[in-house]
Amino acid sequence: MRRVRGAAVFLVGLAASALAAQAPAPFPVTTGRAFKFERVADGVYYATATGAMVTGSNIPVIVNDRDALIVDTGTTPAAARALAEDLRLVTDRPIRTVVNTHFHYDHTDGNQVFAGTSDIIAHEYVRRALLTLNVLEREPFRTSQLTNVPNRIAALRRQASEEPDPARRAAIERQLAVAEAGWQELKEIVPTPPNVTYTSKLTLYRGAREIQLLFLGRGHTEGDTVVFLPRERIVCTGDLMESTVAYMGDGLFDEWIATLEALKGLDFDLVLPGHGAPFRGKSTITAFQGYLRDAMAQARALRREGVAPEEAARRADLTRYSAEFPDIRGPGIEVRGMRRLYEYLAERER
Numbered sequence: 001m002r003r004v005r006g007a008a009v010f011l012v013g014l015a016a017s018a019l020a021a022q023a024p025a026p027f028p029v030t031t032g033r034a035f036k037f038e039r040v041a042d043g044v045y046y047a048t049a050t051g052a053m054v055t056g057s058n059i060p061v062i063v064n065d066r067d068a069l070i071v072d073t074g075t076t077p078a079a080a081r082a083l084a085e086d087l088r089l090v091t092d093r094p095i096r097t098v099v100n101t102h103f104h105y106d107h108t109d110g111n112q113v114f115a116g117t118s119d120i121i122a123h124e125y126v127r128r129a130l131l132t133l134n135v136l137e138r139e140p141f142r143t144s145q146l147t148n149v150p151n152r153i154a155a156l157r158r159q160a161s162e163e164p165d166p167a168r169r170a171a172i173e174r175q176l177a178v179a180e181a182g183w184q185e186l187k188e189i190v191p192t193p194p195n196v197t198y199t200s201k202l203t204l205y206r207g208a209r210e211i212q213l214l215f216l217g218r219g220h221t222e223g224d225t226v227v228f229l230p231r232e233r234i235v236c237t238g239d240l241m242e243s244t245v246a247y248m249g250d251g252l253f254d255e256w257i258a259t260l261e262a263l264k265g266l267d268f269d270l271v272l273p274g275h276g277a278p279f280r281g282k283s284t285i286t287a288f289q290g291y292l293r294d295a296m297a298q299a300r301a302l303r304r305e306g307v308a309p310e311e312a313a314r315r316a317d318l319t320r321y322s323a324e325f326p327d328i329r330g331p332g333i334e335v336r337g338m339r340r341l342y343e344y345l346a347e348r349e350r
Helices: 016-022 077-088 126-130 143-163 165-188 253-264 283-306 310-315 335-347
Strands: 002-004 029-031 035-040 044-049 059-063 066-072 095-099 118-121 196-198 201-206 209-214 226-229 234-238 270-273
Touching: 029 044, 035 270, 044 077, 059 226, 077 165, 095 253, 126 196, 165 310, 201 270, 209 310, 253 283, 253 335, 283 335, 310 335
Parallel strands: 002 196, 066 095, 095 118, 118 196, 234 270
Antiparallel strands: 029 035, 035 044, 044 059, 059 066, 201 209, 209 226, 226 234
16 A cells, blocks of 8 residues: 655525526536536546446546546446446546545445556545445445345335336336346445545646645545645535535534535635535535534434434424525434434533
8 A cells, every 4th residue: 555645734495596506507418328427627527327227426537638537436346347438438548546535335335446457545544444344334335225225126126016007117127127236236345445545635647637635624524535626626525515415424513514614715616526416616515514513403402302313313404404405305314314413412522
């Protein structure tokens, strides 16, 4: 392993004007079998799933003079191979660098496809996590994959058997085939840590392009990387900042808010998040800071009342943020996030 030390360092009442302020103009799109590629700048693409297979996180791609860099590797080796295959539609340059924004399965479980042919770079915590945390037995993999995928398969099988309309039944059967294939693909995963790590900042130069890897502080996890393209004024944020409400099961909430403030200090216009859609400006980041503050305050109050985290997850009301985060459709937050909030508050008390 090489180690590089850096310097110190939901739509509810959504107004059309607010949506226009957040969303970028449509980008040119190239569509492959598993991924579509939005060209957001010269040589910079945002890869998202077409629905043909389970692919996990959205993946920014940076095509340089001689090679390509990808940000995260998806949910399975099969998804990573599909990305590499589809990427040939927009470039013939080989993938020589992979950046993991954090350790979660949907961002790293394709790493093994690139090991040996590409440098896999991440914050030093990501290597430690993938080596020591038994990531295929813990959250978020345990619920999102080992529990939810079989449940989805069973539900789709039931829907297909009960659906009288041939066209709708065929659509359900296509979804079922994707889910069943994704379940089989999980068996191939071998957690593969980065072979290059950094502490606070690592700058890559690829021809005329400058690519900064920044650790701005703990937040979504203990080792979140932001990929910053200063000339293009683009940031790739992983799950530190999404256009939807991020998974909070490993969150460090006060620090997360502070790290997002540091993110806003960068000179960027366009955000390429780990999930959701690209967005412009910093107002969505400010809204998510408010969401995290309110989630903490409500969790603290419910915990003091002796409410169990599962009930607290149902009762928490963050609907005031539904205009910024359309996936909020009513009261309640994801139960793993509330459990982590309770745990975090207890840690602070100790």
